[in-house]
Amino acid sequence: MQGATPLAKAESTDEMSDLSPKAFEPTLLNLISGWVGPDPTPVIACGMVDAKQDWNETPYRAVPTTPLGLPVLVETKSAAIAVHIIPGLKQSNPADVMRGEETRIAGFLALNPGWDGVICMPGTHSKWVLVSAGEVVSFQTFMTGELFASLSQHTVLRHSIATTGWDETTFLEAVDDAMSKPERLAARLFSLRADDLLNGQPKPTARSRLSGQLIGAELAASRPYWLGQNIAIVGADKTAEIYASALARQGAPATIADATRMTLAGLTTAHRLMKGTT
Amino acid sequence: MQGATPLAKAESTDEMSDLSPKAFEPTLLNLISGWVGPDPTPVIACGMVDAKQDWNETPYRAVPTTPLGLPVLVETKSAAIAVHIIPGLKQSNPADVMRGEETRIAGFLALNPGWDGVICMPGTHSKWVLVSAGEVVSFQTFMTGELFASLSQHTVLRHSIATTGWDETTFLEAVDDAMSKPERLAARLFSLRADDLLNGQPKPTARSRLSGQLIGAELAASRPYWLGQNIAIVGADKTAEIYASALARQGAPATIADATRMTLAGLTTAHRLMKGTT
Numbered sequence: 001m002q003g004a005t006p007l008a009k010a011e012s013t014d015e016m017s018d019l020s021p022k023a024f025e026p027t028l029l030n031l032i033s034g035w036v037g038p039d040p041t042p043v044i045a046c047g048m049v050d051a052k053q054d055w056n057e058t059p060y061r062a063v064p065t066t067p068l069g070l071p072v073l074v075e076t077k078s079a080a081i082a083v084h085i086i087p088g089l090k091q092s093n094p095a096d097v098m099r100g101e102e103t104r105i106a107g108f109l110a111l112n113p114g115w116d117g118v119i120c121m122p123g124t125h126s127k128w129v130l131v132s133a134g135e136v137v138s139f140q141t142f143m144t145g146e147l148f149a150s151l152s153q154h155t156v157l158r159h160s161i162a163t164t165g166w167d168e169t170t171f172l173e174a175v176d177d178a179m180s181k182p183e184r185l186a187a188r189l190f191s192l193r194a195d196d197l198l199n200g201q202p203k204p205t206a207r208s209r210l211s212g213q214l215i216g217a218e219l220a221a222s223r224p225y226w227l228g229q230n231i232a233i234v235g236a237d238k239t240a241e242i243y244a245s246a247l248a249r250q251g252a253p254a255t256i257a258d259a260t261r262m263t264l265a266g267l268t269t270a271h272r273l274m275k276g277t278t
Numbered sequence: 279m280q281g282a283t284p285l286a287k288a289e290s291t292d293e294m295s296d297l298s299p300k301a302f303e304p305t306l307l308n309l310i311s312g313w314v315g316p317d318p319t320p321v322i323a324c325g326m327v328d329a330k331q332d333w334n335e336t337p338y339r340a341v342p343t344t345p346l347g348l349p350v351l352v353e354t355k356s357a358a359i360a361v362h363i364i365p366g367l368k369q370s371n372p373a374d375v376m377r378g379e380e381t382r383i384a385g386f387l388a389l390n391p392g393w394d395g396v397i398c399m400p401g402t403h404s405k406w407v408l409v410s411a412g413e414v415v416s417f418q419t420f421m422t423g424e425l426f427a428s429l430s431q432h433t434v435l436r437h438s439i440a441t442t443g444w445d446e447t448t449f450l451e452a453v454d455d456a457m458s459k460p461e462r463l464a465a466r467l468f469s470l471r472a473d474d475l476l477n478g479q480p481k482p483t484a485r486s487r488l489s490g491q492l493i494g495a496e497l498a499a500s501r502p503y504w505l506g507q508n509i510a511i512v513g514a515d516k517t518a519e520i521y522a523s524a525l526a527r528q529g530a531p532a533t534i535a536d537a538t539r540m541t542l543a544g545l546t547t548a549h550r551l552m553k554g555t556t
Contacts (some may be wrong), residue, residue: 060476094465095472125434125468141468143433150428155421158405182461186492186500187372190403190419195371198338221465276431 022236025076033214036080044071044270046086060090060097063136065107071270086270089136096141101127107265108257109134117230122243124220129226144217147209160196165204171212175246178216190214215246225253234262301307303354322349323546325378326365336367338375343412346384349548364548367414374419379405382512385543387412388533395508399519404496406503420496426489438474443482452490453524460498466491493524504530512540
């Protein structure tokens with residue numbers, strides 16, 4: 001199967017957290033009004049559209065299982081659209097959930113049939129996913145992206161951390177340090193502030209150090225996932241490259257696949273599944 | 279020496295971060311107007327009154343050194359007050375700073391002459407301080423309190439964590455877990471959310487678990503400080519008790535001293551130092 005080629009594209013700048021559950025349907029209708037015809041237009045959705053705070057709650061499917069379950073038709077007020085939501089995945093022990101990533105995994109497997117290994121999806125909530133024989137065996141979520149944002153925006157570190165700029169050497173040193181002495185994690189954060197006050201540490205350096213500390217902590221904790229495995233990073237641009245760089249430093253090479261492309265391929269696979277053509 | 283007995287007390291509800299540097303002096307004058315006489319009234323101040331964003335910057339004193347240096351007279355617009363600020367302490371390697379805690383340490387040593395050991399001051403920015411022969415030898419700051427506030431208010435965990443309630447057993451289990459497998463820290467955070475979504479984990483339980491995870495991470499990283507040492511916790515109420523409980527679980531008993539009382543004793547010591555009577 002080849003990747004999906006979009007015929008048209010529309011994006012909303014509304015954030016999920018800014019929309020009330022009731023606002024999801026009008027926001028969608030507004031966005032796709034030009035595509036809706038006389039018959040109900042099929043819509044397939046994935047991701048946080050379906051989280052507990054939002055539109056409608058489709059039950060999670062328990063791992064081990066294939067990444068894609070049959071998309072579930074949800075109730076809409078408008079008869080112009082037939083909205084189907086791709087179910088998320090859940091794991092009992094340790095407790096974990098995903099919504100949206102299952103679609104990317106399905107897309108990646110559709111484009112790489114027979115692939116076995118570990119998929120890393122870095123971001124706000126990074127996921128590490130063990131895939132074998134076309135099934136998601138187990139997974140683990142890390143709040144690395146959200147932790148970085150929270151520390152650099154809502155704590156005293158905000159005075160010492162730049163919002164842009166990158167120092168690769170500093171980043172890799174911080175990754176190494178975090179991985180070799182993970183028990184020191186809690187001791188490293190405030191030194192980002194102190195090194196600014198006492199030594200005038202450049203703010204982009206502090207940004208790279210914090211990123212290395214947190215990604216290093218993620219790699220230390222996810223080691224049982226990636227050690228000795230075939231690794232694919234499904235992510236976007238710079239973030240995917242940073243993770244690949246940190247993994248390469250540990251002697252663990254990874255291939256990178258574009259997240260948006262994997263999502264589109266996954267949605268296409270879901271559509272075929274719905275129509276019974278896979 | 280005995281502890282200081284306050285003759286009068288006044289408190290402002292203004293937060294440091296809400297006051298501009300220019301507002302410090304009028305806020306103070308407003309608060310103590312009833313105590314100011316015809317001659318300049320001596321004022322001794324400590325803590326974040328002197329941080330980089332604020333009133334005036336008194337140089338840090340480098341450790342190893344006695345906790346108290348001579349309070350520094352700062353410039354005021356009003357001639358009715360003579361404001362002296364107690365200098366903070368700094369450490370070169372690893373880079374670290376304190377402002378305010380040095381006064382509590384001085385108060386604790388004034389009330390416990392000849393005491394040697396490690397002082398733990400839990401809070402927004404917890405400090406662990408090695409004290410020997412009346413001097414601060416070294417110290418280490420942990421952002422534990424601020425990390426807890428940031429995670430429980432500004433991340434997805436806010437939906438799953440109560441603002442009150444306590445489960446001591448859960449707390450101690452989380453401390454044990456964090457200390458025995460510190461490399462797993464990053465993997466534990468999101469499970470607080472997933473255990474809510476999948477298992478309806480009570481929100482006070484999640485609060486106790488997060489607290490245990492973060493304090494456990496602090497104790498894992500501060501072990502070189504407290505292991506086999508004489509330990510005093512200088513803190514307030516519940517927070518001090520929680521730390522004492524976590525330390526007791528590691529076979530490390532600690533005595534508790536009240537932070538406000540230690541600050542008053544430290545300010546009294548600083549006043550005597552200024553007048554040359556110590």
